[in-house]
Amino acid sequence: MRLRSYALDSAHERVVAAAKFRVPQRAAFDATHRIIKALDSDIPSLPQERLIQQLRELNLLVPYSPPDLVFELATGVGKTKLMGALIAYLFGGNQTRNCLILASRTAILDKLERECLPGSPKYLFIDAALVSEPSLCFRSNLESFRPHPNSLNVVLLSPQTITGGDRRFSRPSDFGPSLEAYLKSVRDLIVFTDEAHHLPGAGSEEASAWREAVRGLGPRLHFGFTATPVSEPGSNIIYSYNLAQCLRDGLYTKAVKMWVEPVPESVSEEEWDRVTLEFGLHRLNAKRAALQEYCASHPEVGFVEPVMLINARDKVHADEIAAWLKERRGFGEEEIYATHSGKTKTEDEIKQLVAIDGPDNKIRVVVNVFQLTEGWDVTNVYVVVPLRAMATFQNAIQSMGRGLRLPAGRRVGDPEVDTLDVLCFGKETFEQIVKDATAQFGSGPEGSATISIEPAVVGEVEMGPLRPIVIKARVSVSFEVPSVTRIPPEPILDFAIATVTKDLHGYVAGIDLVSLERTGSDKDALQHDLESVVREATQKVIADLKYLSAAEHAAAVAALVRRLLTDLGASSKSPIAVDPLKVAIFVGEEIDKRYKQQAAVFKVEGSPRVVRPGEYRWPLAEQFKGPIERIPVDDWQ
Amino acid sequence: MSLRRVPIRGWAKCVHDAASFEGRGEYAAALLLDSASAVEWWLRNDPVSLKLPTPAGYFEPDFVYRATRAGSSSMGILEVKGENFWDGDGSVPRVKAAAALGWVRAVQGANVKPPWEFAVVLEQDALKATTFEELRGFAVQSLP
Numbered sequence: 001m002r003l004r005s006y007a008l009d010s011a012h013e014r015v016v017a018a019a020k021f022r023v024p025q026r027a028a029f030d031a032t033h034r035i036i037k038a039l040d041s042d043i044p045s046l047p048q049e050r051l052i053q054q055l056r057e058l059n060l061l062v063p064y065s066p067p068d069l070v071f072e073l074a075t076g077v078g079k080t081k082l083m084g085a086l087i088a089y090l091f092g093g094n095q096t097r098n099c100l101i102l103a104s105r106t107a108i109l110d111k112l113e114r115e116c117l118p119g120s121p122k123y124l125f126i127d128a129a130l131v132s133e134p135s136l137c138f139r140s141n142l143e144s145f146r147p148h149p150n151s152l153n154v155v156l157l158s159p160q161t162i163t164g165g166d167r168r169f170s171r172p173s174d175f176g177p178s179l180e181a182y183l184k185s186v187r188d189l190i191v192f193t194d195e196a197h198h199l200p201g202a203g204s205e206e207a208s209a210w211r212e213a214v215r216g217l218g219p220r221l222h223f224g225f226t227a228t229p230v231s232e233p234g235s236n237i238i239y240s241y242n243l244a245q246c247l248r249d250g251l252y253t254k255a256v257k258m259w260v261e262p263v264p265e266s267v268s269e270e271e272w273d274r275v276t277l278e279f280g281l282h283r284l285n286a287k288r289a290a291l292q293e294y295c296a297s298h299p300e301v302g303f304v305e306p307v308m309l310i311n312a313r314d315k316v317h318a319d320e321i322a323a324w325l326k327e328r329r330g331f332g333e334e335e336i337y338a339t340h341s342g343k344t345k346t347e348d349e350i351k352q353l354v355a356i357d358g359p360d361n362k363i364r365v366v367v368n369v370f371q372l373t374e375g376w377d378v379t380n381v382y383v384v385v386p387l388r389a390m391a392t393f394q395n396a397i398q399s400m401g402r403g404l405r406l407p408a409g410r411r412v413g414d415p416e417v418d419t420l421d422v423l424c425f426g427k428e429t430f431e432q433i434v435k436d437a438t439a440q441f442g443s444g445p446e447g448s449a450t451i452s453i454e455p456a457v458v459g460e461v462e463m464g465p466l467r468p469i470v471i472k473a474r475v476s477v478s479f480e481v482p483s484v485t486r487i488p489p490e491p492i493l494d495f496a497i498a499t500v501t502k503d504l505h506g507y508v509a510g511i512d513l514v515s516l517e518r519t520g521s522d523k524d525a526l527q528h529d530l531e532s533v534v535r536e537a538t539q540k541v542i543a544d545l546k547y548l549s550a551a552e553h554a555a556a557v558a559a560l561v562r563r564l565l566t567d568l569g570a571s572s573k574s575p576i577a578v579d580p581l582k583v584a585i586f587v588g589e590e591i592d593k594r595y596k597q598q599a600a601v602f603k604v605e606g607s608p609r610v611v612r613p614g615e616y617r618w619p620l621a622e623q624f625k626g627p628i629e630r631i632p633v634d635d636w637q
Numbered sequence: 638m639s640l641r642r643v644p645i646r647g648w649a650k651c652v653h654d655a656a657s658f659e660g661r662g663e664y665a666a667a668l669l670l671d672s673a674s675a676v677e678w679w680l681r682n683d684p685v686s687l688k689l690p691t692p693a694g695y696f697e698p699d700f701v702y703r704a705t706r707a708g709s710s711s712m713g714i715l716e717v718k719g720e721n722f723w724d725g726d727g728s729v730p731r732v733k734a735a736a737a738l739g740w741v742r743a744v745q746g747a748n749v750k751p752p753w754e755f756a757v758v759l760e761q762d763a764l765k766a767t768t769f770e771e772l773r774g775f776a777v778q779s780l781p
Binding site: 613 | 639640642643644645646647648651652653654655657658661664665668678680684686687688689690691695701703712732735736739740742743744746747749753764
């Protein structure tokens with residue numbers, strides 16, 4: 001027993017050391033470790049009835065076999081990494097040598113197959129030192145796959161394959177029994193389902209067929225990973241870090257700003273589409289400018305074209321939108337991707353769309369007629385525009401999942417670059433939407449920290465249909481714009497941080513300022529000594545704020561963090577349950593706020609740029625034949 | 638009917654045949670620029686020809702112009718702000734304007750020829766002023 005405990009602790013430690021977990025991943029990982037450690041034998045030698053009995057004693061619901069353990073992690077937090085880490089842990093801790101991963105979308109299977117290969121920059125099993133040479137069974141080698149008795153066997157398939165969609169699964173291969181027979185024969189099969197909510201329970205024949213097929217293999221455990229759990233009897237959500245909490249913490253996804261403008265009664269759907277798109281384009285341009293500027297001052301970050309995602313009603317509507325953007329707003333053919341309806345093409349479309357956040361991407365607008373679902377996890381969607389009947393608060397919330405991922409994996413401190421804009425130009429009023437948001441995300445600072453809601457102020461529909469005209473230069477002039485570089489100021493790091501800690505309560509949700517303990521799930525609270533919090537928080541602050549360097553600023557930042565914690569009552573004598581990441585984000589914001597308030601310093605250097613304004617194309621409302629004559633200023637409206 | 642973003646022609650000193658405006662204050666400023674004896678030409682900076690980097694994104698002024706006063710030429714930047722948008726310290730328009738001011742100050746310090754001048758005026762002042770020089774006198778932020 002002691003040896004078992006040691007082996008599991010050791011596997012846990014090795015994975016933790018290699019994985020660089022985010023806090024929610026770590027908490028989910030630790031929760032699993034606690035469950036596995038509580039069993040009295042290793043899974044391969046534990047009869048299934050005893051396994052179920054012991055899990056029930058841990059207050060888990062197990063109405064049937066296999067026991068179902070579900071992790072709810074918001075989009076962008078890192079479900080896949082958690083899955084890979086759990087496999088590495090269960091293998092390293094002698095709990096399994098046979099894992100079946102199910103993913104219901106081709107794009108996800110493709111991605112997982114790439115990441116399973118040793119040498120992949122995002123190696124699924126964390127580190128080759130943990131899982132050196134897994135025996136891998138993909139769709140492509142299903143019949144020639146030969147499981148290895150001593151290494152980790154990983155089978156990666158879609159649920160359709162195991163429910164009879166692929167005869168190769170149950171057909172004996174050239175080398176021996178069928179894959180199905182092999183999986184049924186092992187005593188340590190553990191099944192992992194990515195995006196488990198694609199497989200809802202009650203009422204769905206497809207899903208029950210899948211569940212039956214999984215049960216038929218006789219796995220010992222089933223782990224599900226989802227962003228939106230479906231409540232099912234027998235599903236145990238053993239760790240949850242949902243979207244509201246994720247947005248409130250503001251660490252792993254873009255912030256969300258919802259722009260609201262109710263449709264006026266007298267306006268046609270077509271006219272309102274244009275007003276909505278116009279505002280969306282305006283936001284897209286703002287994102288583009290902010291990204292360009294950010295990339296110019298951070299050469300290590302490559303510029304990737306930001307994308308606006310439009311949800312249209314049907315194919316005809318999508319085509320109308322695409323045509324309008326091309327004809328009236330000058331978009332090129334290669335800048336717009338209009339998805340073509342029909343479920344059979346969905347997977348192909350997703351494959352093409354997956355490449356959209358590459359540096360060569362030219363697509364600026366994606367018009368789609370279905371909710372693009374999981375598998376499209378690109379990082380450069382910055383504006384989401386649901387049109388017509390889809391422009392409701394609930395739809396806007398659902399469609400924003402595709403735009404939450406951060407290009408750099410973290411926020412960079414530029415509000416425009418860090419924020420996803422979601423338009424909600426529908427029938428709901430601003431007040432209704434605020435009410436809905438409050439109901440969903442909570443009120444007060446907690447709620448407003450999740451999403452911000454603003455009236456869009458597009459004014460009345462005043463432009464009407466537009467057509468481009470050419471405005472010519474009347475005279476030929478040129479002027480030189482001096483080449484001027486902005487010199488970053490030296491950050492201020494010696495301010496009195498204790499005076500601002502009253503704000504910490506609203507910001508660092510979950511930390512009791514008196515006890516410095518995390519409120520919420522105490523079991524998940526990690527205990528640290530003061531110096532390790534100072535060290536971790538300092539490292540994160542320096543990593544997050546590009547103008548700080550470890551060599552120059554570490555000591556001053558550490559002093560600032562230490563002062564904050566000791567002012568709050570922490571001491572080096574006892575461990576504290578404060579989250580270093582949250583401390584870091586708070587301290588980082590305080591530093592950044594002061595940094596941005598410092599006067600900008602410019603230096604003239606290099607050759608000037610010559611500007612020669614020439615003719616340009618301008619969108620003119622169709623009711624005008626051309627430019628109008630000058631009028632008295634009082635007549636301008 | 639709104640004339641927002643509808644091109645207007647008939648200018649004496651505008652670089653282009655026509656220029657469009659977002660609000661009456663901008664239009665009033667264009668009329669003053671066009672009738673100012675010191676102004677050689679003015680450019681409505683939309684589409685954008687000149688933008689300056691700031692900590693809050695680019696500053697894209699409403700107008701760029703060239704003026705000659707007492708035989709000396711200068712380049713000028715004019716920005717018209719609605720009172721509603723000219724918020725308190727730390728607001729985006731203020732951060733941008735402050736940075737643009739820093740840009741012009743650096744250019745002036747480097748003795749670039751012709752020198753650059755800069756002014757942010759409020760919409761209500763653009764409507765009140767009767768000459769361009771008077772408008773510049775009303776500036777809430779400027780460098781002569």
